[in-house]
Amino acid sequence: MMRLDKNSGFIVYGFPLGEADQLVTCFTSSGNLIKFVAKGSRKVKSKSAAAVQLFILGEYVIYRGRGLPILRQADIIDSFSPLRLDWSKSGAAFAVMELCRLLIAEEAREQDAFKLVLSYMLHLKTNDYDPIVFDSFRLKFAACLGYEMGFSFCAQCGRPLQSGWLYWPAGGAVCSVCKGPDDKKFLRQEDLSLLDILGEKDFIELRGHFRSQGKTATKIIDSLINWLTEGKTKAQAFRPLFEG
Ligand SMILES: [Zn+2]
Structure with missing residues (x-):
């Protein structure tokens, strides 16, 4: 059966196909990951090239017949151009797109995750890059996907x-009783409460706060992302570069 369907979403990945084409991955507003071929999109004069760049939010009309779905029409909703002019912001946006690509399944219907990604991208458009806000995004993104982490009570036995x-x-x-014999990272009370705050507060409320504890939180959330992606994330390794 052949059909055309319209999707809006973020371009999270582009893989070169032949000389001029790309196989593009898009995280749609319905919370799914879709792939389609953007013919000619690697040619400089291509009309679709701009619309299938990484972290473009666009509307894509896809033709589904035999073989791979093909892009028929593309319109940019938001190019997030202020992010493209800023090394830290574009680094963060690339990392966000990578997380979508690695952690969203094809028919996942993760609409809340899409809304979170959109709100973080809009936040980056009008605010400076702040590591603590990025870490809050990552913790919330995991929670959207069913990995909500708690830090006030032992995750095993429930004691405060x-x-x-x-x-x-x-x-x-977890508490000292539930910890078990293996080596685990120790968390002080201030780390626990910061992690709770990162999971709860809005991006705008976090901005500019907790600078002194930020590095610890980053390491902890890096380990969460490593655990979730089974070590597949590459963007994390570049973070020291974009944070300067
Ligand atoms: Zn316990």
Whole structure:
């Protein structure tokens, strides 16, 4: 059966096909990951080239027949151009797109995750890049996908935590009894409360705060992302570069 369908979403990945084409991955507003061929999109004068660049939000009309779906028409909704002129912001946007590509399944219907990505991208458009806000995004993104982590109570037995040990498979932090014999990262009370705050507060409220504890939070959330992506993320390694 042949059909045309219209999708709006973010371009999260482009893979070269032959000399002029790309196989493009798009995270749609319905929360799914779709792939289609953008013919001629690697040619300089191509009309569709601009619309299938990374982290463009666009509307894409896809033709589905036999073989791979083909892009028929593309319109840019938002090119997020202020992000493209700023090294830190574009670094963060690339990392966000990579997370979508690695963690969203094809028919996932992760609409909340899409809304979160959109709100973080809009935040980046009008605010300076702030590592703590980026870390809050990553923690919330995991939560949207069903990996909501808790840091106030032991994820295993439920007792309140003054301090704890990081244990992602249990769902956050665990107490000394539930910790088990393996080596786990120790979390002080201030780390636990910062992680809770990062999961709860809006991006705008976090901006400019918690600078001194930021590095610890980043390491902890890096380890969450590594656990979720099974170490496949590359953007994380470049973060020291875009944070200067
Ligand atoms: Zn416990």
